[in-house]
Amino acid sequence: MRTLLLAFVALATATPALADAPIEMTLKDHKFTPAQVTVKAGEPITIHLTNKDATAEEFDSSALKVEKVVAGNSDGMVRIRPLSPGKYPFMGEYHSSTAQGVVIVK
Amino acid sequence: MLATLVIVFREVIEAGLIVGIVLAATQGVPRRSLWVSYGIIGGVLGACLVAAFAGELASLFEGSGQEIFNATILLLAVCMLTWHNVWMAGHGREMAREMKAVGADVSAGKRSLAALAIVVGVAVLREGSEVVLFLYGIASQGGTSQSAMLIGGALGVAAGAGVSALMFLGLLQIPAGKLFSVTAWLITLLAAGMAAQAVLFLQQGGYLQVLQSTVWDTSWLLSQDSIAGRLLHTLIGYSDAPNGAQLIAYVATIAIIMGLTRWEHARHPRGNSIPKPA
Numbered sequence: 001m002r003t004l005l006l007a008f009v010a011l012a013t014a015t016p017a018l019a020d021a022p023i024e025m026t027l028k029d030h031k032f033t034p035a036q037v038t039v040k041a042g043e044p045i046t047i048h049l050t051n052k053d054a055t056a057e058e059f060d061s062s063a064l065k066v067e068k069v070v071a072g073n074s075d076g077m078v079r080i081r082p083l084s085p086g087k088y089p090f091m092g093e094y095h096s097s098t099a100q101g102v103v104i105v106k
Numbered sequence: 107m108l109a110t111l112v113i114v115f116r117e118v119i120e121a122g123l124i125v126g127i128v129l130a131a132t133q134g135v136p137r138r139s140l141w142v143s144y145g146i147i148g149g150v151l152g153a154c155l156v157a158a159f160a161g162e163l164a165s166l167f168e169g170s171g172q173e174i175f176n177a178t179i180l181l182l183a184v185c186m187l188t189w190h191n192v193w194m195a196g197h198g199r200e201m202a203r204e205m206k207a208v209g210a211d212v213s214a215g216k217r218s219l220a221a222l223a224i225v226v227g228v229a230v231l232r233e234g235s236e237v238v239l240f241l242y243g244i245a246s247q248g249g250t251s252q253s254a255m256l257i258g259g260a261l262g263v264a265a266g267a268g269v270s271a272l273m274f275l276g277l278l279q280i281p282a283g284k285l286f287s288v289t290a291w292l293i294t295l296l297a298a299g300m301a302a303q304a305v306l307f308l309q310q311g312g313y314l315q316v317l318q319s320t321v322w323d324t325s326w327l328l329s330q331d332s333i334a335g336r337l338l339h340t341l342i343g344y345s346d347a348p349n350g351a352q353l354i355a356y357v358a359t360i361a362i363i364m365g366l367t368r369w370e371h372a373r374h375p376r377g378n379s380i381p382k383p384a
Binding site (some may be wrong): 046054055056057058060063065066068069070071072074076077078079081082084093094095096097 | 111113157160161164167170172173236239240242243244246306309310311312315318319320325329330331344346347349
């Protein structure tokens with residue numbers, strides 16, 4: 001238990017790894033802009049999501065294996081692991097009728 | 107209203123299945139309902155706090171606060187589940203045999219209940235904070251009328267609780283002698299799935315970025331978006347495209363729990379015996 005806690009402290013004080021240049025994405029009126037991004041296969045990507053709505057949204061994708069809550073009028077980094085070529089849809093879970101997008105990996 | 111119902115149902119069932127397993131695993135233990143209630147109440151309060159401070163939480167650890175938090179509480183739950191299973195290996199059979207009659211080892215039983223109450227709390231907190239954020243969002247923008255939202259939310263809770271109750275009642279159909287070994291396995295797989303999920307959160311937070319490539323992809327067979335896929339994800343940690351680090355965490359958790367369980371068995375040879383002849 002104690003070693004686990006120590007491991008956590010070590011993890012928490014380390015700096016999180018960031019991919020080179022994050023992809024800028026905005027959420028407004030529960031829609032993503034751009035709603036489609038194209039990236040290279042085999043490279044980790046980071047999406048910097050700016051939520052311009054007043055309410056929180058969860059960037060959610062079972063295909064990308066990522067779920068991240070971004071509070072209203074706030075922003076957050078969505079880190080995505082290296083992917084193989086294909087189409088990976090994502091959505092804003094709280095407004096999935098409009099908040100839809102896709103990551104295309106080539 | 108339908109959107110509210112679906113989301114609330116999904117989150118409630120995910121927490122509810124875990125509560126169902128905990129209830130089945132503690133069948134016959136005095137005052138377990140009280141402890142499970144503590145877990146649920148603590149989880150709901152925690153969910154409101156997490157939702158209220160979502161922005162502040164996220165900004166910790168250079169923007170990875172949410173991921174660190176999720177991974178930490180999941181690993182806490184993994185430790186508590188492990189502890190419970192190991193404790194049961196030493197005392198479980200005695201307990202099943204004697205506890206109702208003599209209340210043997212009640213204080214140790216209480217510790218195990220406290221561990222499981224924490225597991226329940228973590229499950230409710232994780233799913234509950236999403237529900238709170240979602241409902242708060244709907245309420246503040248006022249697109250759907252408040253009453254429709256309330257009805258949708260209430261139906262979602264009822265449906266989620268209903269399905270969870272069915273699973274719990276199903277588990278109780280297992281003969282008492284076998285129930286504890288079934289729940290021990292369920293708890294082991296639950297813990298393994300949570301450990302794999304914690305690894306995913308750490309990777310998403312920018313840590314532990316090793317062995318990240320997908321090892322296999324079974325989304326064609328059972329998508330994690332389907333209801334069955336979601337339920338299996340909650341129960342046994344099913345992932346339709348796991349990566350290497352997740353698989354290692356999954357297998358290692360099972361191995362550690364099994365190893366500790368055998369060790370504890372060996373320390374309590376009599377606790378493991380067939381009921382004493384009268």
